[in-house]
Amino acid sequence: MISFLTKLWTFVKRGFAINFSYKVYAVLGILGMLIGVLRFGFMAQFLQMGNSFPALSLYGGNLMAYFITGGAYMSYVSVAMNSFHSAIRSEQSMGTLEYLLMSDTPLWQILTFSGITSFLWTTLNVGMIFIFLVAVFNVQMKINIWLSLFILVLSVICIGGIGLTSAGIIMVTKKGDPVSWTFTTLSGLVSGVFFPISILPIWIRWTSYMMPTTYAIRALRKALLVNATFSSVKESVLILVLMSFITVPAGLLTFRWGFNKAREKGSLVEY
Amino acid sequence: MNEIIKVSSLTKTYKLGKREIKAVRNVSFVVKEGEIFAILGPNGAGKTTLIKMLSTLVLPTSGKAFVCGYDIVKDEAKVRKCIGLSTGFERSFYYRLTGFQNLKFFGTLYGMRGRSLNDKIKELSDFFNLNDAKEMLYMKYSTGMKKKLSLARALIHNPKILMLDEPTSSIDPKSAMEIRQRIKEIKKDKAVILATHDLHEAETIADRIAILKDGRLLTVDSPTNLKRYLKHEIIKIKTDGSVSMDKDFFLENGMREKIKRVDVKDETVFIHVENTEEVMDYVVDKMKSMKVKLLKINVEEPSLEEVFLNFMGEKDDKLSD
Ligand SMILES: Nc1ncnc2c1ncn2[C@@H]1O[C@H](COP(=O)(O)OP(=O)(O)OP(=O)(O)O)[C@@H](O)[C@H]1O
Numbered sequence: 001m002i003s004f005l006t007k008l009w010t011f012v013k014r015g016f017a018i019n020f021s022y023k024v025y026a027v028l029g030i031l032g033m034l035i036g037v038l039r040f041g042f043m044a045q046f047l048q049m050g051n052s053f054p055a056l057s058l059y060g061g062n063l064m065a066y067f068i069t070g071g072a073y074m075s076y077v078s079v080a081m082n083s084f085h086s087a088i089r090s091e092q093s094m095g096t097l098e099y100l101l102m103s104d105t106p107l108w109q110i111l112t113f114s115g116i117t118s119f120l121w122t123t124l125n126v127g128m129i130f131i132f133l134v135a136v137f138n139v140q141m142k143i144n145i146w147l148s149l150f151i152l153v154l155s156v157i158c159i160g161g162i163g164l165t166s167a168g169i170i171m172v173t174k175k176g177d178p179v180s181w182t183f184t185t186l187s188g189l190v191s192g193v194f195f196p197i198s199i200l201p202i203w204i205r206w207t208s209y210m211m212p213t214t215y216a217i218r219a220l221r222k223a224l225l226v227n228a229t230f231s232s233v234k235e236s237v238l239i240l241v242l243m244s245f246i247t248v249p250a251g252l253l254t255f256r257w258g259f260n261k262a263r264e265k266g267s268l269v270e271y
Numbered sequence: 272m273n274e275i276i277k278v279s280s281l282t283k284t285y286k287l288g289k290r291e292i293k294a295v296r297n298v299s300f301v302v303k304e305g306e307i308f309a310i311l312g313p314n315g316a317g318k319t320t321l322i323k324m325l326s327t328l329v330l331p332t333s334g335k336a337f338v339c340g341y342d343i344v345k346d347e348a349k350v351r352k353c354i355g356l357s358t359g360f361e362r363s364f365y366y367r368l369t370g371f372q373n374l375k376f377f378g379t380l381y382g383m384r385g386r387s388l389n390d391k392i393k394e395l396s397d398f399f400n401l402n403d404a405k406e407m408l409y410m411k412y413s414t415g416m417k418k419k420l421s422l423a424r425a426l427i428h429n430p431k432i433l434m435l436d437e438p439t440s441s442i443d444p445k446s447a448m449e450i451r452q453r454i455k456e457i458k459k460d461k462a463v464i465l466a467t468h469d470l471h472e473a474e475t476i477a478d479r480i481a482i483l484k485d486g487r488l489l490t491v492d493s494p495t496n497l498k499r500y501l502k503h504e505i506i507k508i509k510t511d512g513s514v515s516m517d518k519d520f521f522l523e524n525g526m527r528e529k530i531k532r533v534d535v536k537d538e539t540v541f542i543h544v545e546n547t548e549e550v551m552d553y554v555v556d557k558m559k560s561m562k563v564k565l566l567k568i569n570v571e572e573p574s575l576e577e578v579f580l581n582f583m584g585e586k587d588d589k590l591s592d
């Protein structure tokens with residue numbers, strides 16, 4: 001028994017020592033948990049408002065539809081944020097990255113291909129879940145399909161620019177990078193995905209207006225749930241287009257920088 | 272013959288924190304069409320770094336190189352098109368695809384399609400004797416098959432230059448021989464650059480050998496010339512051992528100029544000379560006068576290994592036996 005406890009203690013000590021040696025990870029992990037709890041707090045606050053949700057009237061007033069669209073959209077945020085760097089990492093770990101580069105295909109094309117592959121894969125998954133949930137919960141939706149697709153693709157491109165930035169940073173640091181973490185965490189908390197941003201205290205609401213996801217989910221919900229026309233979402237679309245003009249070039253530049261830095265360090269294949 | 276690769280003062284310094292590692296220092300050489308050019312050097316000499324710079328995968332710190340006439344920094348896309356690369360790294364294919372699917376995938380990225388791609392894959396798998404393995408998952412391949420598949424991939428778009436990093440490392444002698452034979456056949460209409468630490472490999476297939484040590488290019492020459500460079504032959508005389516011999520015994524009468532060194536090991540005497548013809552008479556007479564019974568006389572050229580060790584600055588302790 002004593003020896004069991006001693007061994008247990010050594011294991012715990014070792015685990016903690018290793019976890020704390022990744023300082024950034026440890027801090028980000030704790031912050032992440034905190035923000036997760038915070039998100040549920042805000043959600044609860046939102047739900048406690050009672051059974052008529054004035055904030056939802058814009059989107060047809062159905063709480064279930066509100067959550068399903070929010071959850072589905074977050075999967076696309078994750079695709080746009082992560083597919084570039086996870087594509088690179090997986091090619092690095094398979095040792096094929098150099099050979100992809102050597103082939104007569106520019107890197108941006110390779111990244112686009114893998115991005116589109118994850119987009120389609122996610123669409124297949126999300127589509128099935130969506131149909132299932134809508135059927136089970138008998139959710140009424142009035143979909144403007146082309147507008148929904150347009151907004152989805154536009155927002156994936158806009159966030160993809162940030163994903164490219166994160167991939168560029170990861171090519172150099174080889175570790176999780178703060179851009180990706182900050183963006184993914186914030187988008188779940190402040191962009192009105194699971195509760196309206198009006199729940200948020202005033203002093204953090206400004207971050208909502210900085211996030212492309214805020215505009216994307218707002219427009220997407222209208223297109224999915226109340227068959228909105230283009231003109232009723234044009235403001236959000238315009239903002240997304242403008243943001244893309246910043247995020248995409250910034251992503252391309254950062255990625256190019258990271259790629260050259262990795263070739264300078266001879267660390268292209270390291271992961 | 273055309274110069275297909277031209278390297279001038281190419282240098283690569285890696286920075287690791289405050290430390291600087293000079294992996295390649297001021298290296299210059301030229302490779303011509305139709306030749307196999309070996310970069311020979313011990314571990315850490317900078318071979319892989321050099322090959323990767325020429326393949327545009329590592330950026331040089333300074334200096335220039337032109338591959339197929341294109342600058343490796345400014346025209347990286349054109350350079351890549353012109354070369355086929357095969358590194359020693361085993362994990363460079365998709366494990367869960369078959370060899371055939373892998374080749375097809377990479378062929379497609381090179382813009383090949385349909386019939387012409389299938390024909391090329393057929394041609395290459397015939398050439399490398401991979402037909403039985405075509406439908407096998409890559410993860411089931413043996414090391415030898417992996418290397419051959421990697422060579423096949425490097426050739427799929429019919430590049431002018433083949434860059435091979437240790438193509439036969441960790442391969443049994445028979446498969447290594449087969450691979451070397453294939454490389455020799457390939458070179459007919461291509462240039463091959465081959466990094467290796469295997470002297471025997473360099474000697475058997477290279478037209479010219481560059482010796483690299485600590486990032487410096489010590490010399491570039493044909494294997495024959497490199498050996499001649501040493502101006503060194505070894506007369507190996509086997510006796511019946513009845514008379515014991517002394518090293519200094521041969522080093523008299525002004526012979527010290529002509530005989531560089533004598534070693535005696537058991538019944539065999541090793542006499543290192545610059546020119547056998549000048550000393551043969553003297554050596555035989557001398558032995559006869561001692562009533563030594565001669566069993567066998569060989570004259571050996573220095574092996575490439577000796578040349579190599581000589582360049583590595585270790586010649587003195589390792590030359591004999
Ligand atoms: N990415 C890198 N960062 C820092 N140093 C490196 C890097 N790659 C190689 N080096 C160093 O550069 C030197 C040359 O390495 P390189 O791999 O080019 O040698 P090599 O001749 O291919 O050796 P081997 O026969 O072992 O493959 C070594 O000292 C190595 O440690």
Ligand SMILES: [Mg+2]
Pocket residue numbers: 318319320436
């Ligand atoms: Mg190497």
